[in-house]
Amino acid sequence: xxxxxxxxxxxxxxxxxxxxxxxxxxxxxxxxxxxxxxxxxxxxxxxxxxxxxxxxxxxxxxxxxxxxxxxxxxxxxxxxxxxxxxxxxxxxxxxxxxxxxxxxxxxxxxxxxxxxxxxxxxxxxxxxxxxxxxxxxxxxxxxxxxxxxxxxxxxxxxxxxxxxxxxxxxxxxxxxxxxxxxxxxxxxxxxxxxxxxxxxxxxxxxxxxxxxxxxxxxxxxxxxxxxxxxxxxxxxxxxxxxxxxxxxxxxxxxxxxxxxxxxxxxxxxxxxxxxxxxxxxxxxxxxxxxxxxxxxxxxxxxxxxxxxxxxxxxxxxxxx
Numbered sequence: 001x002x003x004x005x006x007x008x009x010x011x012x013x014x015x016x017x018x019x020x021x022x023x024x025x026x027x028x029x030x031x032x033x034x035x036x037x038x039x040x041x042x043x044x045x046x047x048x049x050x051x052x053x054x055x056x057x058x059x060x061x062x063x064x065x066x067x068x069x070x071x072x073x074x075x076x077x078x079x080x081x082x083x084x085x086x087x088x089x090x091x092x093x094x095x096x097x098x099x100x101x102x103x104x105x106x107x108x109x110x111x112x113x114x115x116x117x118x119x120x121x122x123x124x125x126x127x128x129x130x131x132x133x134x135x136x137x138x139x140x141x142x143x144x145x146x147x148x149x150x151x152x153x154x155x156x157x158x159x160x161x162x163x164x165x166x167x168x169x170x171x172x173x174x175x176x177x178x179x180x181x182x183x184x185x186x187x188x189x190x191x192x193x194x195x196x197x198x199x200x201x202x203x204x205x206x207x208x209x210x211x212x213x214x215x216x217x218x219x220x221x222x223x224x225x226x227x228x229x230x231x232x233x234x235x236x237x238x239x240x241x242x243x244x245x246x247x248x249x250x251x252x253x254x255x256x257x258x259x260x261x262x263x264x265x266x267x268x269x270x271x272x273x274x275x276x277x278x279x280x281x282x283x284x285x286x287x288x289x290x291x292x293x294x295x296x297x298x299x300x301x302x303x304x305x306x307x308x309x310x311x312x313x314x315x316x317x318x319x320x
Contacts, residue, residue, distance in 0.1 A: 013314055014261075014262040014310065014311075014314045015261075015262050015273070015274050015277065017313060017314055018260060018261060018274060018310060019277050021281055021310060022281050025281055025284050025285060026038075026284050029285070029288035032288065033288055033291045033292060036291050037284070037287065037288055037291060040168075044164075045287070046283050046284070047170040047172070047173040048161075048162070048170045048173070048238065049283060049286075050176075050280065051170070051173050051176035051234060052231055052235055052250075053250060053253055053254070053279050053283075054176050054257070054275065054276065055175070055176055055179060055227055055230055055234060056073060056227070056231045056250055057253075057254045057257040057258055057261075057275045057278070057279055058176075058179055058180065058183055058227045058272065058275060059077075059223075059224045059225075059226075059228045060073060060224070060255060060257075061183070061270065061272065061275055062196065062220040063126060063130075063220060063224055064265060065197065065200045065220075065263065065264075065267055065269075066126075066196060066199050066200050066216070066217055066220050067126075067199070067200045067267030067268070068125065068126030068127055068267075069127060069130070069255060069265070070126065070221065070224045071130040071133075071134050071251065072111070072130040072133035072137060073130075073228040073251070073254065074134075074228075074250050074251045075134045075137035075138050075141070076107075076108055076111040076133075076225055076232075077108075077250075078137070078138075078141055078232070078242075078244060079107055079111065079137050079140065079141050079232075080107040080108045080228065080229040080232035080233070081104065081232035081233070081236040081242040082144060082150065082243075082244070083104060083107050084100040084101065084103055084104035084107075084232065084236065085100070085153065085241075085242035086150060087099055087100040087103050088100035089150060089152070089153070096154065096157075097156050097157045100157065101160075101233060104229045104232055104233050105226065105229045105233075106229075108225040108226050108232065109222060109225055109229070111137070111228070112221050112223065112224055112225020112228075115129060115130055115133055115221045115224075115225065116218040116220075116221035117218075118132075119221060120215070120217040121214065121218070126221075141244045142244050147243075149241050149242070149243040150241065150242045151241035151242075152240065153237065153240055158237050159171060160172070160175070160234060160237040161237030161238030161239070162237060162240075175230065175234060179227060180272055180273075180275075180276060184271075184272045184273065192216065192219060195211045196216060196220060197268055197269075198268075199213055199216050199267070199268075200264070201267065201268030201269075202268075253282070253303075256278075256304075256307055257275055257278045258270070258275060260274075260281070260306065260307045260310060261273075261275040261276070261279075263275070282303055282306075285303065286299045289302070
């Protein structure tokens with residue numbers, strides 16, 4: 001109990017730090033950009049941009065909570081996007097868009113089931129299993145697309161990544177908030193969510209408490225595949241194209257966002273709201289650097305420094 005209480009206190013302290021960091025960064029960058037950061041047009045633009053990383057980070061969150069990362073989620077998103085794009089272009093009629101959406105979600109779920117089977121049933125470490133899945137899917141996508149870009153989608157399909165509700169609220173933001181609410185309820189209000197935290201904290205104790213560890217891990221990776229496919233739909237409709245190399249740089253960002261948001265890499269600790277705060281910090285920094293004319297690579301470097309600073313500060317305050 002003492003260890004669990006210690007972990008919860010550390011988790012809450014990091015959430016407070018990231019929340020305070022978001023406010024401070026937004027205020028500082030707002031001043032440096034002469035208020036341009038907080039204008040409606042820029043805020044709406046950020047509302048279109050950050051849901052993609054946020055959705056992929058939600059996909060990464062579940063596996064990390066159980067104690068093992070999912071290295072294949074970006075490849076799963078790429079495969080889901082390519083399949084969906086191919087179908088929406090190849091089919092004619094009103095059913096083209098619904099079929100493309102369902103196909104993307106089914107691909108994500110099937111990939112999740114594939115990972116889950118290897119990890120939960122065959123008991124292969126998740127980092128090894130998902131690494132193999134990542135390489136396998138990358139090869140399949142390259143063979144299927146032959147390196148070409150699949151572009152040009154119907155307007156109704158593009159609404160997923162480019163649409164607005166009431167002319168202001170980006171549809172990708174709404175999709176992310178729905179997924180975030182689902183994840184928050186799932187982790188805090190259901191037996192499955194409690195089992196995920198228990199498994200990540202102590203798998204042996206969880207097993208002896210009567211919980212089926214294999215079933216929990218299985219469902220976690222299936223859920224990761226589902227969120228990856230949702231992110232895929234947002235990705236390809238945002239850019240009106242799908243290709244094999246689109247989302248390669250997102251994998252490490254998902255781990256960065258999760259750890260910055262208070263998700264423990266060793267499992268058992270973290271909240272979905274932390275992912276929201278962390279991705280918001282990264283997006284504010286990225287957008288501000290863009291407005292100031294700085295290199296995007298400098299923004300990436302600053303993300304790493306922010307992560308290191310928050311973790312060091314959290315450990316220092318917690319020790320006190």
